[in-house]
Amino acid sequence: MASLNKSTFLKVSASYLPLIILFISVFNEFDFNYLKIENFSFNFVYILVFYWTLRNPDSLGYFSIFLAGIVNDVVIGIPIGISSLCYLILCAVTAYIRNITLSPNFVKDWFSLLFTMVLINSIQVIILDLIFLVEISYMSYVVNSGFTFLFYPAFFLIFNLLNQIIYQKKND
Amino acid sequence: MASGRDDFVIAFRSAFLKKKDKQKFSLLSLIILSIIVIILSNINFKPIQFLKIGINEIIYRSSFIVSKPENYIKNLTLKFNEHMNLFENYENIKSELENLKEEQITSNFLKLENEKLRNLINENINSTEVLAKVLIDRESPFLKSIILNKGTKDNVKMGMGILDGVYLVGQIIEVNFTNSRALLLSDLNSKIPSVLAPQNIQAVISGTGKNYGIIEHTKDDIEEDLKDQDVIIYTSGLGGLFKPGIPIGKISKDTNNKVEFFSDFTQLDYVKITSYTLGDKK
Numbered sequence: 234m235a236s237l238n239k240s241t242f243l244k245v246s247a248s249y250l251p252l253i254i255l256f257i258s259v260f261n262e263f264d265f266n267y268l269k270i271e272n273f274s275f276n277f278v279y280i281l282v283f284y285w286t287l288r289n290p291d292s293l294g295y296f297s298i299f300l301a302g303i304v305n306d307v308v309i310g311i312p313i314g315i316s317s318l319c320y321l322i323l324c325a326v327t328a329y330i331r332n333i334t335l336s337p338n339f340v341k342d343w344f345s346l347l348f349t350m351v352l353i354n355s356i357q358v359i360i361l362d363l364i365f366l367v368e369i370s371y372m373s374y375v376v377n378s379g380f381t382f383l384f385y386p387a388f389f390l391i392f393n394l395l396n397q398i399i400y401q402k403k404n405d
Numbered sequence: 406m407a408s409g410r411d412d413f414v415i416a417f418r419s420a421f422l423k424k425k426d427k428q429k430f431s432l433l434s435l436i437i438l439s440i441i442v443i444i445l446s447n448i449n450f451k452p453i454q455f456l457k458i459g460i461n462e463i464i465y466r467s468s469f470i471v472s473k474p475e476n477y478i479k480n481l482t483l484k485f486n487e488h489m490n491l492f493e494n495y496e497n498i499k500s501e502l503e504n505l506k507e508e509q510i511t512s513n514f515l516k517l518e519n520e521k522l523r524n525l526i527n528e529n530i531n532s533t534e535v536l537a538k539v540l541i542d543r544e545s546p547f548l549k550s551i552i553l554n555k556g557t558k559d560n561v562k563m564g565m566g567i568l569d570g571v572y573l574v575g576q577i578i579e580v581n582f583t584n585s586r587a588l589l590l591s592d593l594n595s596k597i598p599s600v601l602a603p604q605n606i607q608a609v610i611s612g613t614g615k616n617y618g619i620i621e622h623t624k625d626d627i628e629e630d631l632k633d634q635d636v637i638i639y640t641s642g643l644g645g646l647f648k649p650g651i652p653i654g655k656i657s658k659d660t661n662n663k664v665e666f667f668s669d670f671t672q673l674d675y676v677k678i679t680s681y682t683l684g685d686k687k
Contacts, residue, residue, distance in 0.1 A: 314442035328420035
C-alpha cells in the first residue's frame with residue numbers, strides 16, 4: 234500500500250516537474266539570463282517553454298506560462314505583460330510547428346527556435362525601447378539569443394531524458 | 406496552391422484558437438490578455454496602480470522566500486572564501502588603515518573648513534537615512550535593479566538615493582507599500598549629475614549595462630584634463646536629488662575613461678535610502 238502511494242506521488246511530482254522548474258527559474262535570484270559573465274547569457278525559460286510546449290504540451294499549461302511571464306516581469310522590473318506576451322508567442326510557434334509536422338525533426342525545431350527568438354526579441358525591443366523609452370543594449374539581446382540557440386541541444390538532451398521519465402511514470 | 410494556403414490557415418487557426426484537453430484557455434485569449442495587461446499596467450489610474458502594487462508586494466516576497474536556499478549557499482561560499490583569504494586580507498587592510506589614518510587628518514581639517522564656509526553663507530544640509538535590506542538582487546542583462554524591504558510606509562519616495570556605506574549605488578524608481586525598487590548606477594538608464602575631482606569638471610555619469618560607467622555631457626576636451634592622473638567622481642547635487650559630495654567611483658589612469666564604481670553591486674546586503682534638504686541655517 235505504502236509503495237503504491239509512493240509511486241502515485243512520484244508520478245504526480247514527475248508530471249509537474251517542468252512547471253516547478255519554470256516557476257523556480259522565474260522566481261529565483263539565480264538566473265541563467267544573467268550569470269555575471271561579460272558577454273555571456275542565455276534565456277533558460279525560452280528553452281524550457283519551447284521544448285515542453287513542443288514535445289509534451291500537456292506538461293505546461295498556457296495559463297501557467299502567462300503567470301510565469303507576469304512573475305518574471307515583476308522580478309526583473311520591466312512593464313508587466315511583456316514576458317507573458319513573448320512566452321505565449323513562443324507557445325504559438327510551437328503549436329503551429331506541432332500542427333504542420335508529422336514526424337518531429339530536431340534540426341528544424343532548433344532553427345525554428347532561432348527564428349522565434351528573433352521575432353519575440355524584436356517585439357520586446359519595440360515595446361521597451363520605442364513605446365516605454367527604456368534604454369536597452371541591443372548587443373545583450375543578440376548575445377543572449379545566440380547563446381540560447383547554441384545551448385538548446387544540450388538542454389534538449391536533458392529534457393528528453395526527463396520527458397522519458399515522465400512518460401514512463403505515467404504509463405506505469 | 407490553394408490547398409497549401411488552406412493548410413497554413415488551418416494550422417494557424419488551430420494553434421491560436423484550439424484548446425487541448427488540459428489547456429483551460431486558448432492562446433489567442435491569453436495573448437490578448439497580455440496586451441491588455443501591458444496597456445493597463447501603464448495607465449495612471451488609481452485602482453490599477455493599487456492592483457500593480459499588490460502584485461509587486463506578493464511576487465517580491467515570494468521571490469525572496471524562493472531565493473533563500475540559493476542565498477544561503479551563496480553566503481556560505483563567500484564566507485568560506487573570506488576565511489581562506491584571511492591572512493592576505495589582514496595584510497592589505499593593515500596597510501590601508503595606515504593610509505586612511507593619514508588621510509583622515511587632512512579630511513578632518515577640510516570638514517571643519519567646509520562647515521565654517523557653509524555657516525558663512527547661512528546654509529546647511531539636513532539628510533535623513535533609512536536602513537533597508539536587499540530582498541532581491543536578480544539582475545537581467547537588460548535592466549540592473551534591486552528590491553529593498555522599505556516602502557511608502559517608511560516614507561520612501563521616488564528619486565531617493567541609495568548608499569552602500571558612504572558610496573552611491575543607485576536611486577529609487579518604484580515605490581510600493583512595504584518595498585521599493587532601486588535602479589543601480591550600472592544600468593543603461595541611470596544618469597547621475599556629477600563632479601570630477603580634483604579638476605572640478607561637471608559631467609553626467611551614465612551606466613553602460615556592464616560593471617562600469619562612462620562620462621557623458623561634459624566638456625569636449627575632457628580627455629586632456631583627465632590624462633595622467635586618477636580622478637574621483639562625486640555627486641554634484643545638481644537636480645536636487647542627491648546630496649553633493651557623495652562618492653560614486655573613480656577613473657584610473659589606464660582605464661580608458663571607464664568609471665569604476667566604488668561599491669560592488671553584486672555584494673549588496675543592506676543599504677541606506679537617503680534624502681536631503683538644503684536650507685538656511687536656523
